[in-house]
Amino acid sequence: MTAPRLASGRPMSDLVLPDRVETAMYTDPAIFAAEMEQIFSRTWVWVAHTSEVPNPGDFVTSYVGLQPVVVTRDRKGQLHVLVNRCRHRGATVCEHRKGNAPSLVCPYHGWSYGQDGMLRGVPYPEGYNADFDKKGLGLKSLRVEEYQGLVFATFNDEMESLSDYLGHAKPWIDLFMKQGAGYPVKTNGEHRFRFPGNWKIQLENTTDAYHFPIVHRPFIESLDKQAEETFTFLGGAGFVEDLGNGHSVMVMIPELIDLEANLDAPIPDRFAPLATELAKTHTPQEVRRIVRAVGGSGFNVNLFPNAACSMAFFRILRPISVNETEVRHIAIGMDGGPEAGNRARLRLHEHFQGPMGFGSPDDAEAWERVQRGVQGGPDLPLMVNRGLGQETPAESGLPKGDVSAETGMRAAYQMWKRMMSA
Amino acid sequence: MSAMTAPLTNSVIALDEAMEAIWLEADLLDCRDYEAWLALWTAGGHYVIPVDRETPDFEAQLNYAYDDAAMRRMRVDRLVGGHAISSTPAARSVRTLSRFRVMESGADFCVVRCAQHLVEYKFERQRLYAADVSYRLVRENGVLKLDEKVVRLINAGDALGSLSYLL
Numbered sequence: 001m002t003a004p005r006l007a008s009g010r011p012m013s014d015l016v017l018p019d020r021v022e023t024a025m026y027t028d029p030a031i032f033a034a035e036m037e038q039i040f041s042r043t044w045v046w047v048a049h050t051s052e053v054p055n056p057g058d059f060v061t062s063y064v065g066l067q068p069v070v071v072t073r074d075r076k077g078q079l080h081v082l083v084n085r086c087r088h089r090g091a092t093v094c095e096h097r098k099g100n101a102p103s104l105v106c107p108y109h110g111w112s113y114g115q116d117g118m119l120r121g122v123p124y125p126e127g128y129n130a131d132f133d134k135k136g137l138g139l140k141s142l143r144v145e146e147y148q149g150l151v152f153a154t155f156n157d158e159m160e161s162l163s164d165y166l167g168h169a170k171p172w173i174d175l176f177m178k179q180g181a182g183y184p185v186k187t188n189g190e191h192r193f194r195f196p197g198n199w200k201i202q203l204e205n206t207t208d209a210y211h212f213p214i215v216h217r218p219f220i221e222s223l224d225k226q227a228e229e230t231f232t233f234l235g236g237a238g239f240v241e242d243l244g245n246g247h248s249v250m251v252m253i254p255e256l257i258d259l260e261a262n263l264d265a266p267i268p269d270r271f272a273p274l275a276t277e278l279a280k281t282h283t284p285q286e287v288r289r290i291v292r293a294v295g296g297s298g299f300n301v302n303l304f305p306n307a308a309c310s311m312a313f314f315r316i317l318r319p320i321s322v323n324e325t326e327v328r329h330i331a332i333g334m335d336g337g338p339e340a341g342n343r344a345r346l347r348l349h350e351h352f353q354g355p356m357g358f359g360s361p362d363d364a365e366a367w368e369r370v371q372r373g374v375q376g377g378p379d380l381p382l383m384v385n386r387g388l389g390q391e392t393p394a395e396s397g398l399p400k401g402d403v404s405a406e407t408g409m410r411a412a413y414q415m416w417k418r419m420m421s422a
Numbered sequence: 423m424s425a426m427t428a429p430l431t432n433s434v435i436a437l438d439e440a441m442e443a444i445w446l447e448a449d450l451l452d453c454r455d456y457e458a459w460l461a462l463w464t465a466g467g468h469y470v471i472p473v474d475r476e477t478p479d480f481e482a483q484l485n486y487a488y489d490d491a492a493m494r495r496m497r498v499d500r501l502v503g504g505h506a507i508s509s510t511p512a513a514r515s516v517r518t519l520s521r522f523r524v525m526e527s528g529a530d531f532c533v534v535r536c537a538q539h540l541v542e543y544k545f546e547r548q549r550l551y552a553a554d555v556s557y558r559l560v561r562e563n564g565v566l567k568l569d570e571k572v573v574r575l576i577n578a579g580d581a582l583g584s585l586s587y588l589l
Contacts, residue, residue: 097579189473189484192581218506222496326581331484339482346484351493356471356486358500361584365508368545 003421004034013421016413019385023374026198026382032322039305039419040065044145044152044165046307046316047071047081051149051186051335052098057115060098063318064142064153070094070104071144071151072115081153082117083140093139104139117141148173149185150307150314168243168396172301176309178259180334181286181293181341187314188333188342191354194326195364197371199306199319200412202327205363206302206310207240207250207408209233210386215366219358222351226268238298238403240387241394246304246415248408252311256298263288271295277340290341293334296348302408304415313349323371329353329360384409435532435566440559441522443566444534448517451588456498459588464560464567469494471589475554475574486578486585501587508586513544515587519555530561531569538573540589549583552576 004012006024012031015022024031047062048071059072061084068084070093084092086106093104093113103120104113110123117139125132142153145162147170152162159165166173177185195202205211213220213234220231233252240250251257255265263285267275271291278287296312308315314330331349333342352359374382387405394400401407443462450459463469471486480488489497501509517540526533535556542549558570573589575582 191473191484191486192579193584194581195584215507218500218503221503221505222500343481346482347488350485350488354486355582355585358496358506361508361586362506364584365586369507372545 004030004038006030011421013417016417016420017381018410018414019388020381020383021413022381023378025200026371026374027322027378029322032198032319034420035416036065036319038422039416040319041067042154042156042419042422043159043305044154044162045305046150046303047144047153048151049149049185049187049314049330050079050146050151051184053079055100057100057102058098059094059096059101059104059115061094061096064155065319068092069142069153070139071153072104072117074114074116078116079144079146079151080115080117081142081144081151082113083142085140086111087119087137087139088122113139148177165245166247166303167245168398169245169247169249169301169303172243172249172299173309175258176297176299176301179293179297179312179332181259181290181337183334183337185332186335188331188346189349190328190330191349191357191360192326192328193355193360193364194320194324195367195371196323197325197367198322199317199325200416201367201370202317202325203302203305203412204384204406204409205367206300206308206315207248207412208406209238209240209250209252210404210406211363211366212252215362216359218362219352222358224270227270230268234404236403239400240403240405240407241400242398242407242411243301244396244398244411246412247302248411249299249301250403250408251299252403253298256292256295259292259297260289263292267291268295271344274340274344278338281338290334290338294341294344294348302412304412312345313353325367327360327364384413433530433561434527435530435559435561437522437524437534439566440524440532440534440557443559443568444519444522444536444557447568447571448519448538452515452517454501454512454587456502456588460494460498462568463491463494464562464569465491467491467567467569467571469568469571469588471573471575471578473579475578480572486575486582497588506586508584511544513542513586515543516541525556531559533558538589542583542585542587544586551582551585551589553589 045064048060052060053073056075070082070084072080088111091108093106112121114120119134119137144153237254238251275291301309306317316328318326384406387401391399391401469489470480473484477483500506519536519538521537523535525535538553538555540551554574556572559566560569
C-alpha cells in the first residue's frame with residue numbers, strides 16, 4: 001500500500017501542518033477519493049444505534065463512506081453490517097430506511113439472503129454448475145462492534161478493537177449516556193440536511209465553540225436570561241481536550257459534565273413546567289434526575305471520522321462528494337421513560353436542530369460560505385492555530401486547550417495525516 | 423332554528439373563501455410579511471412540519487417545526503432580526519397552491535387539503551420543495567383564521583437543504 005499523492009507528486013499528508021491545513025483539503029476531488037479509501041474504508045465508522053434494531057429480523061440502512069450498507073440483527077440476536085449489493089449483478093437488496101424482515105431478497109433475480117448475510121437460495125438453481133457454492137456468495141460483511149449502543153463497522157480486518165480505538169473517548173461516551181436518566185437511551189427521530197461543502201467543515205464545527213456567540217446569536221436571543229447565561233460559555237471554565245485517534249471533547253458547560261452530580265442544584269426556570277408534570281408520578285429525586293437529563297450534557301464528543309455525541313443528540317456526517325455532505329441530527333430519548341420528558345427533549349431538539357431549527361440553518365450557511373470562500377485564494381491556508389501555545393497537558397498527556405481553542409480540529413487533522421500517510 | 427334566527431357567524435366556509443385565505447397566507451409568506459402572517463392565527467393554533475408524513479401524533483414525534491403562538495413569535499423574530507446569517511439576506515421564495523379539496527367542514531370551520539410547489543432561490547441556485555398542505559380554518563368574529571397548518575413535504579424524513587423562510 002502506498003500513501004496517496006497529489007497530481008504534483010506531493011504526498012497528500014503534507015497538506016496538514018500542526019497549525020494550518022491547505023485549502024485543497026476542501027476542494028480537491030482526488031483527495032476526497034483518497035479519504036474514502038484511506039479513512040472511511042479502514043477505520044471504525046458509525047453506522048447505527050442499537051435501539052434502531054432491537055429485535056431479531058430488524059434492519060436499518062446506512063453508509064460506510066460512499067458504500068451503502070444494511071445493519072441487521074439476525075435470528076440469534078447478532079448484529080451484522082452488510083454491503084447493500086446483491087452478489088449476483090449488483091442491485092441493492094434493501095431500499096427501506098428500516099423495518100423487520102426474515103430475509104433480504106434481491107428484487108432483480110430473487111437471490112435471497114438471511115439477516116446474517118448468508119445466501120440462502122437462488123431461483124432456478126439448475127442453471128448453475130454443480131460447483132456453484134452458496135457459502136462463498138453471501139452479502140459482503142463488515143466487522144461490527146458496539147460501545148454503549150453505538151454501532152460501528154469497518155472493512156479493515158486488521159483494525160484494532162473498537163474499544164481500543166475509542167480509548168479516552170469512552171468515559172465521555174459513558175457520561176453522555178447518563179441522559180437516559182436510568183432508562184436505556186434510544187433514538188427518537190432525526191433531522192437530515194445537506195450542505196454544499198466538504199465533510200471536514202462539519203467535523204471541525206463539532207469542536208468549535210468560537211463560532212457559537214456569533215453564528216448562534218439568534219438562538220441565544222430566543223432563550224430566557226437564565227438559559228442565555230448557560231449558553232454564554234466563551235471565556236468560561238470549559239475546555240477542549242484531544243482524546244487521541246482524532247477524537248476530542250469540547251466541554252462548554254462544565255456543570256453539566258456529570259448529569260448525576262449535584263442533583264440538588266435548583267431546576268432552571270425553563271424546566272419548571274416539566275418538573276411540575278413529572279412530580280405527579282415521580283419522586284423529587286427522580287424528577288431532578290430526569291429534568292437534568294432532558295436538558296442534555298454540557299459537552300460534545302467528536303469521534304473521528306463521522307460521529308459525535310453532541311450535547312443532547314447524535315451528530316452523524318456522511319460524505320457525498322468533495323463539496324457535498326449530509327448531516328444527521330438524531331434525537332435521543334429515554335426508552336420506557338416518562339413521555340413528558342421525551343416530548344420536552346423533542347421540542348428542545350426542534351428548537352435548535354434540523355433544517356428549520358434556530359441553530360442548524362445558520363451553521364449550514366457558515367459552512368456553505370466556507371466552501372464558496374475557498375474558491376478564492378487557493379494558496380492561502382486554513383488556520384487551526386487558535387489556542388496553540390496556550391495548551392496544557394491533560395491527564396492522558398494529550399493537549400488540552402480553553403473552550404474556544406482549536407485543539408479538537410488539530411486532533412482530527414493529525415489523525416487525518418496519520419491515516420493518509422499509511 | 424330558522425334561517426332568520428340562526429347566528430350569522432355559524433355558517434359553512436365555502437371553498438372559494440377558504441382558498442382566498444390560503445392564498446393570502448401564501449402571498450404574505452413569499453413577501454416575508456411575517457407580522458401580518460402572525461395575525462392570521464388563532465391563539466391556540468399550531469404550525470406543523472412533520473418529519474413523518476404519516477404520523478397521527480405530532481406532539482409525540484420529532485418535527486421540523488411544531489410551533490405554538492410563542493414559538494411562531496420567536497421564529498419570526500429570528501427571521502427578521504438581522505442576526506441569523508442564513509436569513510440575512512433571506513432566500514427568495516415563490517409558491518403556488520392548487521388542487522384544493524375540502525376534507526372536513528362544519529359550523530365555522532373547515533379542513534382543506536392542497537398541493538404546494540415552492541421554489542427557493544439563493545446563491546444563484548433554485549431548490550424545489552413540494553408538499554401536501556392541510557389547513558384547518560376557523561371563523562372568529564367573522565374573519566377566517568388559521569387554526570392548524572400541516573406541511574407534509576414530499577421528501578419529509580430525507581435530507582433537506584436548510585430552510586431560512588417559512589413553508
